[in-house]
Amino acid sequence: MTKLIEIQNLGIAYAGQNGWTDVVEGVCFDIARGETFGLVGESGCGKSTVAYRLLGYGAANSRVQAGQVLFEGTDLLQLDARALARLRGNRIALVPQNPTTALSPGMRVGQQIREMIVTHCALPAGISMETRITELFALVGLPDVGRRYPHELSGGQQQRVTIAMAVACNPDLLVLDEPTTGLDVTTQRQIIQLLSDLRSRIGMAMLYVTHDLALLAQIADRIGVMYAGKLVEVASCEQLLTHPAHPYSRGLIASIPTVQHGHGGARGLRGMLRRDQMTAGCKFEPRCDFATAACRLTPQNLIPVTDAQSVACMRWSEVADSQPPAPSPVIALGTKRDTETLMSVDDLSLTYAQSGWFTELLGKKSIPVARDIDLELRCGEIVALVGESGSGKSTIARAISGRLAPVSGTIKVDGEVLAPTLASRSVQQLRQIQYIFQNPDASLNPRRTIRAILERPLHHFGIELQPDTLETALESVGLHAGYLNRYPEQLSGGERQRIAIARALLVNPKLLICDEILSALDVSVQTRIVELLLALKQQHAVAMLFISHDLAVVRQLADKVAVLYRGELMQLVDTDQLFGSPLHPYTEMLLRAAPGLCKDDYVAPPPAMPGSQSTAGTGCPLAGRCPRQVGELCAHSRPPSQKIQNGFIRCHIPIADLTHHTEDSAVARQTHVSGSASASLSFQLRG
Incomplete structure (x- = not known):
C-alpha cells in the first residue's frame, strides 16, 4: 500500500524550569492510504504531542529536536503557516478531544460548519450549503441542530458536531485525538461505522489516538503502543491484542475491564509513569516485572519479531511465553453498604x-x-x-x-x-x-x-x-x-x-x-x-x-x-441482575453495542418507523426505535412501571415475556461478550 504519511525519528522537547526536556524520542511509523493506525498509551506518554505535529501544531514552549513528518513526500515541519493552512481542514483534518473548547460558544454550530466549508473546500456540484450541512449532521447521527449554540447540546452531541466539521471536506488523513471519550456506546458504534464507511468510500486514512483498546479493536489495522515518549511496540491489531510482546502492552490489556465480568482479575500495571525515575536504559524498567540489571542500563529500540510486529524489549520472547502476573486483590462490592x-x-x-x-x-x-x-x-x-x-x-x-x-x-x-x-x-x-x-x-x-x-x-x-x-x-x-x-x-x-x-x-x-x-x-x-x-x-x-x-x-x-x-428511567435493578438478564429492549441494545477486544459485527438499532414515534410525551420514549414495539400501543400509551426483584422496569411487555425473550437470546449475547474477552485472555494461556 502507498504510504500517505511517514514519521521518521521524531523528537520533541518542552521547555521547563531546568531547560529543555525530551518528551518524544525517536518515534517512527507510517500510515498508508485508507489505513487506520491506532496510537495508545497512558496519559502524558506523548500521544497527542505526536498527533498534533501531523498538522503542524505544537505548544508555544515546545520544539522539534529531530526527525521528519512526511506527507506525500513533503516535510510538514518545514512548511510555513500559509502552506500548512492550505493542508489543514482540506487534506488533513482534526477531531479534538474536547469539543467544549473546540467549538466557539458565540456561534451557532451550523454557522461553524459553514465556515469550515467556505474556508477549506468547495461544495459538491449541485448541492446547496444548507443541504450539505444537513447531510453532515445526518452523517454523524444528529438531527438538524444548525440553529443551536454549543451550550444547548450535550457533550456527546458537541463531539459529533466536531466530527461533522472534520469530515466536511473529505480529507485524506483524519487525526482523531480521543474523539469518542464523551460518547455513549451506541453513539461510539455509529461513529466507528461512520469512520469505516468514509475510509472505504474515499480512501481516508486515520491516526486514532485513544486509551480505549476495545474501541481500536473495532477499527484499527495496526496499533502503536507508546510509553514515556517512545514507541515500545507496533503490531497489527489482532497480533497486539492476542499476543502482546512488550510487558507494558500486556499490562495495558490486563487492565481493561470487560462487560461480562467487570475487571478480568489479572494484575495490570503497577506504579505510574514517572519521568523523574527513569533510567538510562529501558524507560519502563521501574514498573516492569521482567526487568533485569541490563534493562536499567541498555536503551531499547524497536526490533522486528514477526512480519507484523516490532517490539522494544530485549526479553520479549521470555515475556511472551511467561504466565500472567498474579491477580491483584479486589475489594468486594457491597460490603459497607448501609440500609440507611x-x-x-x-x-x-x-x-x-x-x-x-x-x-x-x-x-x-x-x-x-x-x-x-x-x-x-x-x-x-x-x-x-x-x-x-x-x-x-x-x-x-x-x-x-x-x-x-x-x-x-x-x-x-x-x-x-x-x-x-x-x-x-x-x-x-x-x-x-x-x-x-x-x-x-x-x-x-x-x-x-x-x-x-x-x-x-x-x-x-x-x-x-x-x-x-x-x-x-x-x-x-x-x-x-x-x-x-x-x-x-x-x-x-x-x-x-x-x-x-x-x-x-x-x-x-x-x-x-x-x-x-x-x-x-x-x-x-x-x-x-x-x-x-x-x-x-x-x-x-x-x-x-x-x-x-x-x-x-x-x-x-x-x-x-x-x-x-x-429523560425517563426505563429500568432500575441490581448490577449483576441487569448484566445477566437485561430484560428491557433498550438495556439489551446498550449491552450489545458495548465494544470488546475483537472485531465483531454490530447490528445497528432499527430506524424509527414513520408515525410510530412517541409524541408530546404520551407514549414510550423508545417507540419507533424499539425492536420489540407493540404496534401503536407503545407510541400512544405511556408504559407502566413493573416491579422486579430489587428494582423496576418500564415497558408494555409483561415481565414473563421479557424474561422468556432474554433467556432465548442469552446464548447469542454470551457468544458476543465471550468472543470479546477471548482476545484479551488468549495471551495469558500461552506457555
Whole structure:
C-alpha cells in the first residue's frame, strides 16, 4: 500500500524550569492510504504531542529536536503557516478531544460548519450549503441542530458536531485525538461505522489516538503502543491484542475491564509513569516485572519479531511465553453498604425552557428533559446512571447538586429536603455533595497552580491543611507532589481529570456525583481510580451517583444501575441482575453495542418507523426505535412501571415475556461478550 504519511525519528522537547526536556524520542511509523493506525498509551506518554505535529501544531514552549513528518513526500515541519493552512481542514483534518473548547460558544454550530466549508473546500456540484450541512449532521447521527449554540447540546452531541466539521471536506488523513471519550456506546458504534464507511468510500486514512483498546479493536489495522515518549511496540491489531510482546502492552490489556465480568482479575500495571525515575536504559524498567540489571542500563529500540510486529524489549520472547502476573486483590462490592438512605429523589421533573415573557415571546413551550425521576442512594452505595448522550443524565446530576432548579419534585439528603439551588443551601450541605465534572478543562482555573486549586475547597469549608494532605491526595489518584507547582495547561487531559477527582475527595463528602469522570483516563489509571472509589465506599461509606457510558466500568463498580432514555428511567435493578438478564429492549441494545477486544459485527438499532414515534410525551420514549414495539400501543400509551426483584422496569411487555425473550437470546449475547474477552485472555494461556 502507498504510504500517505511517514514519521521518521521524531523528537520533541518542552521547555521547563531546568531547560529543555525530551518528551518524544525517536518515534517512527507510517500510515498508508485508507489505513487506520491506532496510537495508545497512558496519559502524558506523548500521544497527542505526536498527533498534533501531523498538522503542524505544537505548544508555544515546545520544539522539534529531530526527525521528519512526511506527507506525500513533503516535510510538514518545514512548511510555513500559509502552506500548512492550505493542508489543514482540506487534506488533513482534526477531531479534538474536547469539543467544549473546540467549538466557539458565540456561534451557532451550523454557522461553524459553514465556515469550515467556505474556508477549506468547495461544495459538491449541485448541492446547496444548507443541504450539505444537513447531510453532515445526518452523517454523524444528529438531527438538524444548525440553529443551536454549543451550550444547548450535550457533550456527546458537541463531539459529533466536531466530527461533522472534520469530515466536511473529505480529507485524506483524519487525526482523531480521543474523539469518542464523551460518547455513549451506541453513539461510539455509529461513529466507528461512520469512520469505516468514509475510509472505504474515499480512501481516508486515520491516526486514532485513544486509551480505549476495545474501541481500536473495532477499527484499527495496526496499533502503536507508546510509553514515556517512545514507541515500545507496533503490531497489527489482532497480533497486539492476542499476543502482546512488550510487558507494558500486556499490562495495558490486563487492565481493561470487560462487560461480562467487570475487571478480568489479572494484575495490570503497577506504579505510574514517572519521568523523574527513569533510567538510562529501558524507560519502563521501574514498573516492569521482567526487568533485569541490563534493562536499567541498555536503551531499547524497536526490533522486528514477526512480519507484523516490532517490539522494544530485549526479553520479549521470555515475556511472551511467561504466565500472567498474579491477580491483584479486589475489594468486594457491597460490603459497607448501609440500609440507611442517604439521598432520595422523588418525582423529579426538569426542563431548560422556563416559563416567562421571553419564552412566550419566542413561542416556546416548557418541554421536560427529565420527568418523574425516582432514585435512592444508601450510605456506601454506588448507583450508576447510564444512557445515550442527551438522555438527561447530567441534567439530573445538576439538579441534585443544586445547579439546576427542578420544575417539580424533591431531593432529600439525610432526610432533610434540600433547597433547589446552590445559593440557598447551607455550607454543610454543599460539603456533603461534591460534583466531579466530565470536562476538567472547564472546571479547573487555568490561572491557578494545582496547589492553589486543591487548597481552595479546604479554605472554603474551613478544613485544616495538614503538611502531607495535598501529597496524599495526589498519590491517591496516581500523581505525585511534583504536580503541585504546575498549571492545568501543563498537564495532559487525563492528568487534569485526576486533579479534579482529588479536589472533590479532599473535603470528605458523603455523596460524590461522578459525571463521566473516567472517560478521559487510560485503562491503567481507570483501574487505580476504581480501586480508590471502592476503597472510599468500603472504608467511609461514601455514596456515589456514577454517570458513565462505559458499561464495563459500571459492571465493575456499581451496586445498582439506572437506565435512562430521553429523560425517563426505563429500568432500575441490581448490577449483576441487569448484566445477566437485561430484560428491557433498550438495556439489551446498550449491552450489545458495548465494544470488546475483537472485531465483531454490530447490528445497528432499527430506524424509527414513520408515525410510530412517541409524541408530546404520551407514549414510550423508545417507540419507533424499539425492536420489540407493540404496534401503536407503545407510541400512544405511556408504559407502566413493573416491579422486579430489587428494582423496576418500564415497558408494555409483561415481565414473563421479557424474561422468556432474554433467556432465548442469552446464548447469542454470551457468544458476543465471550468472543470479546477471548482476545484479551488468549495471551495469558500461552506457555
